[in-house]
Amino acid sequence: MVVMRGGYSRRLVQRLRQALIGLGSVRVKLLLPCFVLFMLVVVAGRAANFMGWRHKPLKQGSLPLGKGYTILINTWKRNDLLKQSVEHYSSCSGLHSIHIVWSEPDPPTDSLRGFLHHVLQLKSINGREVDLHFDINQEDSLNNRFKVIKDLETDAIFSIDDDVVFPCPTVEFAYSVWQSAPDTMVGFVPRMHWLDKTKEDEMYYAYGGWWSVWWMGTYSMVLSKAAFFHRKYLDMYTNQMPASIRDYVTRNRNCEDIAMSFLVANATGAPPIWVQGKIFEIGSTGISSLQGHSERRSQCVNRFVIEYGHMPLVESSVKAVDSRRRWFW
Numbered sequence: 001m002v003v004m005r006g007g008y009s010r011r012l013v014q015r016l017r018q019a020l021i022g023l024g025s026v027r028v029k030l031l032l033p034c035f036v037l038f039m040l041v042v043v044a045g046r047a048a049n050f051m052g053w054r055h056k057p058l059k060q061g062s063l064p065l066g067k068g069y070t071i072l073i074n075t076w077k078r079n080d081l082l083k084q085s086v087e088h089y090s091s092c093s094g095l096h097s098i099h100i101v102w103s104e105p106d107p108p109t110d111s112l113r114g115f116l117h118h119v120l121q122l123k124s125i126n127g128r129e130v131d132l133h134f135d136i137n138q139e140d141s142l143n144n145r146f147k148v149i150k151d152l153e154t155d156a157i158f159s160i161d162d163d164v165v166f167p168c169p170t171v172e173f174a175y176s177v178w179q180s181a182p183d184t185m186v187g188f189v190p191r192m193h194w195l196d197k198t199k200e201d202e203m204y205y206a207y208g209g210w211w212s213v214w215w216m217g218t219y220s221m222v223l224s225k226a227a228f229f230h231r232k233y234l235d236m237y238t239n240q241m242p243a244s245i246r247d248y249v250t251r252n253r254n255c256e257d258i259a260m261s262f263l264v265a266n267a268t269g270a271p272p273i274w275v276q277g278k279i280f281e282i283g284s285t286g287i288s289s290l291q292g293h294s295e296r297r298s299q300c301v302n303r304f305v306i307e308y309g310h311m312p313l314v315e316s317s318v319k320a321v322d323s324r325r326r327w328f329w
């Protein structure tokens, strides 16, 4: 009996071996890891199901927790970009209304208004259409983008330039970050400042762009070209901030975003929050590509420090990341 069994299993092993040789050992070597990987994915999927681990959107329905946010678009003579921008954001579920800051000498044309309203009609969810307002300004000043909006219905403002576009999930994620820190500026474009040691005799601050942040990993501002903030800061910017700062911004046609960062930092004593996110630039001619940009920005920082009597900006190295979109911890 024992001998017979041994013979049987030996024959089985031999047959298996032949079958393997027949398949070709190279192919087995390739297929086996694939098979193991496949099984792992299947098992992991089952486990996720079993434990109730499902990716779900953070909020359901057309308007999420809170009342949603208002998008404040700053545009200037780039109607094609404005159309693209409105078309894109109108499908974001947390969006309550859109305000377009209009500072051109001519009012928006009927065809532009018609086009935008048509877009919003097409994208309306459950019959709820996003409100669209043009905020028309007589004079052309960068301070216009922070004017108080009378019929504003949300606390959250998402301030953007017309030439940057963020995917809706990215915007909604930043909104959820802002909801947990509504006094803070929450944005996608970090900038930093530091004390310039090369100028020994005076306290001179330098302004650092993207590369400085990338190198140092710290920041002290997020730019209003892509940031969430509370609507109360519009009132503070327009009515409480020293008029000399607004005059400086108007004269120099620059630095309204740095002024806003100073204002929020002075009010909270805390740094802003940088949110990681994909940025798509749809236009490429900004003032930041001009020569001497960094030097002019540094001058703004130093001017505002004099106005405040101290440096209000606070450094941080915190970066908010959507953990649903990370593979590794």
Ligand SMILES: *[C@@H]1O[C@H](CO)[C@@H](O)[C@H](O)[C@H]1NC(C)=O
Binding pocket: 240, 241, 242, 266, 267, 307, 308
């Ligand atoms: C900075 O904040 C302080 C304290 O809240 C306030 O009294 C002061 O007016 C602010 N400074 C400016 C220039 O707004």
